[in-house]
Amino acid sequence: MRPIFDVTTHIPNNTIIMTKYLFGCLLLLFGGSVFASAIPSELIFTVDQERYIKRYKEIAIREMERSGVPASIKLAQGILESDSGKSSLARSANNHFGIKCGSGWQGEEYYKKDDDYDDNGQLIKSCFRQYRNPDASYVAHSEFLRDPAKSFRYGFLFRLEPTDYKAWAKGLRQAGYATNPRYPELLISLIERYNLNQYDTPGAVDPVDVEVPTNEMITGILRANDVSYFVSEAPISVAEVAKQVDLSARRLLDYNEGLSKDDQQIPPGDRVYLQKKRNSYRGKEVYHTVEVGETLYDIAQRYGLKLDKLAKRNRLQETDNPATGVKVKLRGSKIKDAPRLEGTPDPDAIINEIPTDTDGRIIIDEPTDETNTGTTTTTPTGNRPVVVPRPTTPNPTTGNPSTNPPSTPYPSGTGYPPTTTTPSTGTGTTVNPPVVQPPVNVPPTNPTNPQPEYHTVSAGETLYAISRKYGLTVDRLKQINQLTNNNISIGQQLKIK
Known part of the structure; x- marks a missing residue:
């Protein structure tokens, strides 16, 4: 960028000295604003740029993992295109990359003069896309570069090494992303000044820990199994989600088995995946234990898995619902036997x-035989028969015990054991009296204490x-x-x- 004017052109030496003095006073008076306007803003080491990087590095990393666009390139482009988030387009339309409406855009619009002219050569306002939040703008930037219709221009970029930010910077200029011949130089300068390439390795930087109350719904663009998904805090249609994340409704229908039409309403908290789900789970868990009321589709959504692949791995149909408490395999080979169904x-x-x-x-x-020595019954603990022996009394003639006859209950109020006289048969054989079991006391029903x-x-x-x-x-x-x-x-x- 050329300076506004040259203060030393055709001016005598004493005038030059005086001019420098006057400009020094102006610099003190106006805080350097005169010279700041003559210096490219992208080359000034500013607090605004540091704040911008701190604010958007997480979404840049997530988008790199999702789409393959290096986080360093995305952050550097965001700084340049949005003036570190201070441009009118960024502040009014959440558009950080200057993406215009195009013929297929159906979302909100924002108009400002840029580089479009009418038939008379007059500068007119251009249509720019307006997003609900800046994160949606970051997703849209990825999809702009990944658009199959533009693969002839940007497709080669995704064959470059993702950590080669210099090749990416030069490739963007080569593809015609920017007309400024210094565009690669400006990107590389920002990347190296702020060490942005440290974010180009997935997992190299831990995300900021955010404490979220357990009863509060987490909304926005999130990730599961290295796949991005969107969650709304209010009911929303497929078409409305498509506008917010800058993806076509057709893609959302392709990515989510539970969605079938553009106007379908999505309940609050439900996940809408923004890219194809994985064939298998990439986390530590191998199995998931089915919870109460949970379906196979619920499990696929929870782990970012394709429903058909999950069903096939577990030898199930997509409409099958495994029973509560059984294990569903999330990764690896097929199981030997299908889990039990609900x-x-x-x-x-x-x-x-x-x-x-x-x-x-x-x-x-x-007992079926009065000569048996016990009665067989079953008990709640186990299913084995337990023998309950009957009481015996010695025979006064032989000295051997004799078996009592089957017991019969005595009327209520009779003591136990009863006091009786042993009758004699006249043959020397003593007949024992019946042995009585104690009566079972059943508490009366108390209406104030229901059973x-x-x-x-x-x-x-x-x-x-x-x-x-x-x-x-x-x-x-x-x-x-x-x-x-x-x-x-x-x-x-x-x-x-």
Whole structure:
């Protein structure tokens, strides 16, 4: 850029000295604004540029990982194109890269004079894209360079080494991105002055930790499994998302299996992926344990996975829903056996086989042979028969114990054991009196202290479905039944009160 004027041209020496003195006074008086206007703003080491880098380095890194555009190049271009975020276009339209509307733009517009002329050669206002926030502008810049329709111009850039910022800077000038012949020099100067190339290695810089309340929804452009997605805090249509992130609605429909049309409403908090999801998970987890009410699609969205690939890896159909508590494989080879589906019985569940009558009371088998020494019954702990021996008394003739006859209950109020006289048969054989079991005291029903109510688990039921049926939360249902996980079995009795 040429200086505004040359103060030493055709001026005598004494005048030059006086002129320098006067300009020195002007510099003190106006804070250097006269000379600052004559120096390229992109070459001034300013606090504004440092603030700009600190503010936008995270989105630049995320976009580099998503799209392949080096973070150093994106930050340097943002500084140049937006005057470190101070230009009218950046402040009024959140447009940091001077991207014009074009024929396919359907979002908000912002008009300002730039380089468009009418038929009479008069400068007219140009149409620029207006974004909801600057981050959307960063995404749009990536998509502008990656647009298949422009691959003949910018396609070769993505075959360069992502850490070769010099080749990228020169390549942008070669592709016609900027007309200024010094454009590569300006980008490289900014990158090296602020060491922006340190951001060109994924994971080299840890993102800033931000404390978010657990009850607060995180919105905006986020990432999962190295894939960017968008979350809105309010219901929003596919078309509206497309405008905000500067992607076509068609691409969003391609990237998200749960979306089918432009005007489809997306609930708050739902993820809308901005690029193709991965075939497998890149994190540490190999398996995911299915939570209550969770579908296979929910799992695919949570981990940034293609639904068809996730289903195939687990030998499932895309519409199948695995049962609560089973494990779904996120990466690696196919599993040997498909996981159990929701609504199918668990073969490993412990089934209650205790015999009960129509009132739900345990049945105790009566002996079939009076000479048996015990009665066989079952107990709740395990399913093995337990022998309960009958009391015996010694025979006064033989000295051997004799077996009592089957016990019969005594009327209420009778002491135990009863005091009786041993009758004699006249043959020397003593007949023992019947042995009485103590009566079972059943507490009377107290209307102020109602008895607990139960629900019997049927095939296909989950804790979530049962809790909804009785107006409880899953945690409350688990608490009153002392459950440590979500596994329940057919026939299991769950306390609901």
